[in-house]
Amino acid sequence: MAFHSLAEGPFLVSDPLRNRLLAALSPPELRRLKPMMELVDLPLGRALYESGRSMEHVWFPASCIISMMYVLEDGASAGIGVVGCEGLVGISLFMGGESTPSRAVVQSAGEAFRVPAAAIRKEFMKGGGMQNLMLRYTQSLITQMAQMAVCNRHHSVDQQLSRWLLLSIDRLAAPDIITTQELIASTLGVRREGVTESAGKLQKAGIISYRRGHISVLDRPRLEAASCECYAVVRRESERLLPRIVPWQAP
């Protein structure tokens, strides 16, 4: 794992603005958080936190995807949210719960910024723009979770895979995802064979292409057509609730 110091150094890659929530903070807010911030390289499959464990950091993805999942006693699981550069992982740290019964897993390898829980809580308590931003993000996450629940119940694996791919490339701001079918299956809560089959169809149709541990979306419009309405709902609600890409401006 490679760490890049934020304070000094010419590493543009360490610019917190790569995460859209951080980019939307006011200059003073960002200035207060910056010294505590750390850029971390996240390998595929790493767990940022486990069910019920107390959490020590809030994570702001820059170029990775994190899946929030619930795991049942028998090992079966289902993903309930996809987080990328538009969001953060660890909402329960400012919602007041300290922990949650879910699990957060790196679903596409990449980088993320992390900030100690205490620093986030302190800033949140001030009740300013940052609090408002975090709460709006939380609501967009709630929408996503709810829509995933309905999607789980009513839509085919084909549709769900398409939906997942779309959500992921939006949150990566890139058409290439570094992951495996096995991991996708566990977040969709279906068998790996089901993903293989659906992905095969999409590849035959020329909509995506993949090799071992790597998926590329080739034809976005047709992928949207193959997906269910759930993607559109989540996207619309995210656009409504979350800040545009342009950085913070005085109110």
Place this chain on the structure above:
Amino acid sequence: MAFHSLAEGPFLVSDPLRNRLLAALSPPELRRLKPMMELVDLPLGRALYESGRSMEHVWFPASCIISMMYVLEDGASAGIGVVGCEGLVGISLFMGGESTPSRAVVQSAGEAFRVPAAAIRKEFMKGGGMQNLMLRYTQSLITQMAQMAVCNRHHSVDQQLSRWLLLSIDRLAAPDIITTQELIASTLGVRREGVTESAGKLQKAGIISYRRGHISVLDRPRLEAASCECYAVVRRESERLLPRIVPWQAP
């Protein structure tokens, strides 16, 4: 059921303490909200709000159950949360979104207190104990939604019905639910016939009994055994995050 009047007046039934969140507010907070509060009788099936519409009130159930559901374009639906006397309906009003793409339906007829959106928002903005309470409740709702999503994916209709019954009687603080199989089916996201069959099994086993529009739980322990782990997870997390039944006390 015994009620304790907070101020004056012989109408014990209108005591806000019947809702546990209201009961956990500090005396000054409750005093500020009381004048805006209204007790409303809610008939089965009534929608408190529709997807995307702007919301005018926050609802605090006293003796009813409200289901939060997502409805798909083709009419299919799934419930993502059950709210009773332990909670409130309308979190997006203080989370900053003003509306959500979901729908809230009366799932068991009864009474609820409602407070205008503006009053809640004003109190929330003060950032005191009430804000903390609402946020913790929101987190418990998130847990519930996520667990429902996994349950949707992996558990049988039998298990889900049992889970739903348990959550409901907890939130009613009574073993009798006034609802129909059709409504239960729509919140579980399954066919009405499936509910009929599962409910039949439970009745034959002597665990519940029902007649038109009315279900009674007879044997709670065996209902818990018939349910999946999801109920226990939600319950444990609710107990961890939410105030006990005892009313507010100075910190």
Place this chain on the structure above:
DNA sequence: CGCCGTCTGTTCGGTGGCGAACGAAACCGG
């Protein structure tokens, strides 16, 4: 360069829940 662990492809029987269609019984208002 070659090995081996990981990832992907394929097959087959089994089944839970779906969709549709219809009948019977319980409650409501007149």
Place this chain on the structure above:
DNA sequence: CCGGTTTCGTTCGCCACCGAACAGACGGCG
């Protein structure tokens, strides 16, 4: 007490997904 409406009961073919088991193939690592 009596139609009419709502709610509940039952049946049957069907299909997407499951569970298990195994074969091939890529690619990192020694």
